[in-house]
Amino acid sequence: MAQKKGTGSTRSASKLDSLRNQIDRLDLQLLKLANDRAKLAVDIGKIKAEQGVEVFSPAREDEILTRMVEKNTGPLDNRAVRALFRELMSASRSLQRGLRVAYLGPEYSFSHLAALEKFGSSVDYVPVATIAGVFEIVNRGQADLGLVPVENSTDGRVADTLDMFTRLPLKICAEVSLKVHHNLLAMCSLADIRRIYSKPQALSQCRKWLATNVPQAQLKEVASTTTAAQLAKQEPHAAAVASRQAGVKYGLNTLCEDIEDFENNVTRFAVVGHQASPRTGKDKTSIMFKIPDQPGTLSDVLAIFKKNKINMSWIESFPARTDGKKNEYVFFADLTGHTNEIKIKRTIEAIGRKCENLEVLGSFPRGECFD
């Protein structure tokens, strides 16, 4: 028997309608649930206001995101689940109080992308031109929190950030790591590029790739990857090394993706402010200390870590601002654990006795790395 014309497509059209109707019904339930959740957050906000507790609770947010990822059975991947709940919490926070977060700008810098990963979109973001400026604005109370880079896996420590910790009394309450992918953006072809703009760190992270693939181009350092993208848009034979997002924003063509020399190019950012974060069970503590300029003092300090079986995930030295004559250094270290753990408290006290001064920059949940 001949098949009736159109039967197959009619059947799939009605199946499509039925699936969409089911989605519409679920969306209404999701909307109601999201608003029910937001009402609870508003009530929490009132209690926080009464008790003078900070709106942003990195420990609680971390607990929620970790649980949701653990419970996720798919098909949504963990990145999507995190993004969903991050936005729900971002919106809830904004109902409690609008949060101002300063970051090393301009818009679409990697600090901006890291801030969006950490705080979501319901935040009042303040781009600031320098790391010192981010610290100053937060210290003056013109922003609640700041986000600054601390170290990059290819380039090492970010000296401006370490320097500002020695100048202003800000604490770290959270951290976030971002896989930094660089792209070659331009309006011309690869062969026509004569000049490549980017900030020094980005050019350094792509040095080998650029030398191999665009040897004819002159490398020009500018203040930010965003400035680089703007220049590449204006100049006919110019290119920029910047994020994919900057390329989209400024309407540039992506000539080559992921041009960083090391695949695992990760930058770790700190969230700085005046608040502390309670213990979550997977915390880090950052300390800053200055030791006397005498033989063996650093090894005495390291021996205390060893004796107390404290893991140190990071150590950096930074020239201390003294009278300019002495060769003195400030050390920065990250320890595994929280200052309200007796073992950490004891270790820090013992180290303090060996130091000219020691400051705890903060205990906070170990950050996720976003790709």
Ligand SMILES: O=C(O)C(=O)C[C@]1(C(=O)O)C=C[C@@H](O)C=C1
């Ligand atoms: O539990 C809290 O402290 C809340 O304010 C609620 C909530 C959330 O939406 O779940 C919102 C903001 C905080 O940073 C953490 C969590």
